[in-house]
Amino acid sequence: MLAGPELIRAINKQRVLRLIRGAGPLSRADAAEATGLTRPTISAVVAELLDEGWVVEVGTGESSGGRPPILLRFNPRARLVVGAELSAGHVRAVLADLSGVVRHRVKHRVESTDPLAELARVEQAIRELLAAVPGESGPGAVAGIGLGITGMVSATAGLWRYSPHFAVHDLPAADLLTERLGVPVLIENDARAMAWGERSFGAARGVDNLAYIRVGVGIGAGLIIRGQLYGGAHEGAGEIGHTIVDDDGPLCACGSYGCLEAVASAPAIARRAVERIQQGAASTISDLSNGDLNKVIGTTVIEAAHAGDPLARETLLEAGRYLGLAIGNLINLFNPAMVVIGGGTGLAGDELLQPVIAVAMARALPALRERVQIVETALGEDSCPMGGAAMVIEELFRVPSVG
Ligand SMILES: [Zn+2]
Numbered sequence: 001m002l003a004g005p006e007l008i009r010a011i012n013k014q015r016v017l018r019l020i021r022g023a024g025p026l027s028r029a030d031a032a033e034a035t036g037l038t039r040p041t042i043s044a045v046v047a048e049l050l051d052e053g054w055v056v057e058v059g060t061g062e063s064s065g066g067r068p069p070i071l072l073r074f075n076p077r078a079r080l081v082v083g084a085e086l087s088a089g090h091v092r093a094v095l096a097d098l099s100g101v102v103r104h105r106v107k108h109r110v111e112s113t114d115p116l117a118e119l120a121r122v123e124q125a126i127r128e129l130l131a132a133v134p135g136e137s138g139p140g141a142v143a144g145i146g147l148g149i150t151g152m153v154s155a156t157a158g159l160w161r162y163s164p165h166f167a168v169h170d171l172p173a174a175d176l177l178t179e180r181l182g183v184p185v186l187i188e189n190d191a192r193a194m195a196w197g198e199r200s201f202g203a204a205r206g207v208d209n210l211a212y213i214r215v216g217v218g219i220g221a222g223l224i225i226r227g228q229l230y231g232g233a234h235e236g237a238g239e240i241g242h243t244i245v246d247d248d249g250p251l252c253a254c255g256s257y258g259c260l261e262a263v264a265s266a267p268a269i270a271r272r273a274v275e276r277i278q279q280g281a282a283s284t285i286s287d288l289s290n291g292d293l294n295k296v297i298g299t300t301v302i303e304a305a306h307a308g309d310p311l312a313r314e315t316l317l318e319a320g321r322y323l324g325l326a327i328g329n330l331i332n333l334f335n336p337a338m339v340v341i342g343g344g345t346g347l348a349g350d351e352l353l354q355p356v357i358a359v360a361m362a363r364a365l366p367a368l369r370e371r372v373q374i375v376e377t378a379l380g381e382d383s384c385p386m387g388g389a390a391m392v393i394e395e396l397f398r399v400p401s402v403g
Contacts, residue, residue: 003126007400009045012037014399016045019053021068021397027069046072053078064226076101079143079396082129082183083197084142085124086110086149087190088165088217089344095133095142098393100201102382104132115160122147123180140151143396145185146388148193149173155188161235164218166252170275186391189382190214191238192229193252194377195222197387198340199392203226203378211336212383213240213327214343215352216298223334240330241265245322260326264319266345268300273315285309291376302348318352324351324359331364331372342377349376 015035021025032042034394049055049072056075060068060094084093091108092143101325106125110118126145149394151163158174177185188196197213198204204212204224212223214220219241223230230237242254250268262268274293277283285304289295339360342354353376359371379386 007115009182009324010250010400011287013045013048014397017049017262018397018399019072020049020072025058025071025073026054027328029069036145055197057280060226067367068087072241074098080133080141081143081169081389081392081396082126082145083193083385083387084147085147085190085193085384085388086118086127088150088163091118091121091125091177092381092385093122093129094382094389096327096386096389098387098396100389100393102386104129105385106132113166114402115163115166115171116174117174118166119173121170123177126181133161134402139372142183145177145181145183146193146320146391147173147177147185147187148190148384148388149187153184153187153189153192155192155231158185158187160187166400175368180338184392186395187390188388188391189220189222189231189235189238191220192222192231193387193391194342194379194383195224195387196229196394197383197385198342198377198391199224199378200390201386202383203211203340206339209334209336210338210340211269211327211330211334212340212377213323213330213346214265214383215266215341215346216343217266219323219343221330223336225334231388243326244327245325260322264326266321267381268294269298269315269319269345270278275387276315278313286311300346302345302351305351306349313347316348317355319345320352320355321359324356324361325363327356327360327374328363331360331368336372339372339374339375341374341382342383346377347380350382 023301028042032039044252057070058073076097080093080095089110093106094102096102097105106317108125109116149160152161160168160171161174170219172186174187180210186297190262191214194214204210210224210229221238221240223238244258245260246258248295250262251257252262272298273285288300301312301315305316357374377383
């Protein structure tokens with residue numbers, strides 16, 4: 001814990017760095033004027049920032065008489081960050097610079113429900129990333145790792161609390177990976193990390209109130225309220241997949257009936273399409289799965305829909321309508337400026353997005369729907385890893401607080 005002059009120095013340094021990052025290139029005089037710090041303080045702080053590589057000197061600015069001033073620019077390559085995802089299906093990891101430019105990606109399939117085995121897979125993926133960009137990723141080059149994990153996650157305690165897919169209970173995942181990799185690790189719920197990724201680098205840049213809906217094997221929401229991730233009282237906010245959209249609907253994995261997840265998730269879409277085929281409807285889905293309907297998954301239906309298969313399109317339309325109902329309710333509850341649809345099934349395109357928008361807009365209050373945008377993810381599969389990377393970047397530029 002910093003105190004006294006050291007803390008003041010750290011605060012000044014972060015303020016100047018944030019200023020140059022946000023408003024640069026600018027001169028030392030500009031920095032003094034914008035922060036109210038003295039010229040000697042600015043000079044000392046800038047010398048330190050130059051020495052550590054955070055800023056670079058670039059050319060000269062306009063002279064107001066006398067010698068033209070040297071300008072300072074933020075260096076996005078000063079450090080690298082790692083963002084990662086552990087979902088029920090995949091481990092993904094990216095190595096990015098501080099402006100979110102991805103240098104390398106790694107993807108592996110998740111093969112068990114053992115949380116320790118799959119965290120070891122995350123560790124392996126990160127080691128592969130670091131090995132893939134030699135020279136740039138030596139000791140000290142990677143500032144931190146941000147990991148989005150499926151299930152209930154306490155970001156503040158670094159605990160992976162619970163997941164319906166993995167046999168996990170209050171696992172100290174952040175400490176465990178920090179110890180193994182020797183780099184600080186932050187963890188967050190995956191849907192929340194995705195929301196943060198879209199806000200930092202994707203479809204929702206600069207949007208302070210938004211919901212990211214992840215549609216895949218499960219359905220979850222990441223909520224950002226007033227520019228902050230919202231986790232609720234016990235880190236459980238955003239379980240939109242278990243809001244009821246059909247009172248007489250099918251049994252959900254949670255034990256309830258008619259949850260959104262039971263009618264609009266990837267497995268629900270696959271199941272509904274198969275039911276229709278078994279009832280005698282014709283569809284190219286049978287060919288796509290080589291006649292084995294047990295092999296049909298959500299993406300099989302999406303593929304068939306894209307090729308124009310009427311049954312597949314109808315199935316996505318139905319799922320989209322249920323999603324639209326839930327999103328209409330969410331718009332009425334939270335009044336977001338933007339709703340971003342992502343996840344594996346969320347990438348289905350217009351077959352899913354159009355009914356979502358039509359129903360959500362029909363159900364949301366006119367005053368709220370007029371000003372909300374419902375859009376597809378801009379980051380796709382990178383949403384979660386980029387959210388993890390953005391969490392680390394946010395932490396790097398945080399101004400230390402007094403007391
Ligand atoms: Zn449920």
